[in-house]
Amino acid sequence: YLKRTHDTIFAIARVAPSLNAEFLTAITAMQRRFRGVRRHRHRRRRRAVQRWEALQYERRTMVALGTLVVLIFVIFALYISLVFGGALAGEEARAWLVTAAAAFIADTLLLQPLQI
Structure with a gap:
């Protein structure tokens, strides 16, 4: 130029x-x-x-904490599923899993968009 x-x-x-x-x-x-x-x-x-570059430590810390929270949530959900799956009989366990899945889907698709 x-x-x-x-x-x-x-x-x-x-x-x-x-x-x-x-x-x-x-x-x-x-x-x-x-x-x-x-x-x-x-x-x-x-x-x-x-x-x-100065915020590199903070970014890594936040990523690690976020990963840890997700991991704890997944382990807790697995634990609850195993406890209820083992405590209930076959048909009751299946009904509980279907109800839990339906509640999760309803929360994700209907309620979460309204909260945002």
């Missing part, structure tokens, strides 16, 4: 040599502005990356 602007202004300056100083000033001002914007963008991105 800067090279094209520079070339265009110099092509115009060749046509009107008396305006060379003004064109050079214009080119310099545009380049300075463009480089300032680019430098500002670079600094902002570098700060964002530094913040991202």
Whole structure:
């Protein structure tokens, strides 16, 4: 972009040599502005990356805690299923599992979207 602007202004300056100083000033001002914007963008991105890297420990901790909560929930659900499956007779256990599955599906499909 800067090279094209520079070339265009110099092509115009060749046509009107008396305006060379003004064109050079214009080119310099545009380049300075463009480089300032680019430098500002670079600094902002570098700060964002530094913040991202600084929070690496916290991100890993949250992922580990989330994984632990899901694992505990799954183990608890398996334990409850085994306890009720072993305590109830065949038909009662099947009815309990169907009821639990229906309640889970109803909660997931009907109630959770309303809460969000």
